[in-house]
Amino acid sequence: MTYPIVKLGDPVLETPAEDVAEFGNAELDQLIEDMFESMYAARGVGLAAPQIGIAKRIAVIDTSVGEDAGQKLVLINPEIVSTSGRQTGEEGCLSIPGFREAVSRPNKVTVRARNAKGETIEVTGEDLLARALMHETDHLNGKLYITHVSALKRDLIRRKVRKLQKAGEW
Numbered sequence: 001m002t003y004p005i006v007k008l009g010d011p012v013l014e015t016p017a018e019d020v021a022e023f024g025n026a027e028l029d030q031l032i033e034d035m036f037e038s039m040y041a042a043r044g045v046g047l048a049a050p051q052i053g054i055a056k057r058i059a060v061i062d063t064s065v066g067e068d069a070g071q072k073l074v075l076i077n078p079e080i081v082s083t084s085g086r087q088t089g090e091e092g093c094l095s096i097p098g099f100r101e102a103v104s105r106p107n108k109v110t111v112r113a114r115n116a117k118g119e120t121i122e123v124t125g126e127d128l129l130a131r132a133l134m135h136e137t138d139h140l141n142g143k144l145y146i147t148h149v150s151a152l153k154r155d156l157i158r159r160k161v162r163k164l165q166k167a168g169e170w
């Protein structure tokens with residue numbers, strides 16, 4: 001099933017998510033399938049469980065946006081183990097639709113996580129994948145990309161979102 005995407009203003013997005021403790025079960029497999037479905041429906045390259053209102057440390061990424069099944073990544077309880085280099089580029093988030101800001105991120109990132117079976121995996125990504133790995137791991141720590149832009153820009157986005165909320169357009 002496709003879940004609606006939770007938007008900025010919902011506290012679940014700014015609260016650290018809980019570790020997953022049980023692996024290799026039908027519930028987890030179904031949740032992961034639903035996360036991919038929800039992400040593709042929203043045309044995103046990554047989705048973290050808090051974005052569908054589930055406060056668990058699960059993220060899915062597909063930088064091919066459904067074009068190449070080999071690019072599908074499932075990261076459970078991910079931790080950043082190393083980063084190097086720098087890249088600056090426009091970043092957006094399905095939970096903050098209509099906004100994009102330049103964000104500086106490492107250019108190469110290695111993440112250690114579990115897969116759906118509970119096996120430990122390591123994923124190294126560069127460029128867009130490195131950005132997605134950082135962005136999604138941030139989500140699971142209750143951090144949105146707007147925490148990486150200036151306070152001025154962040155406050156402006158929050159003010160605009162509050163206006164949209166009041167107008168019933170968020």
Ligand code: NI
Binds near residue numbers: 092094095139
């Ligand atoms: Ni996001």
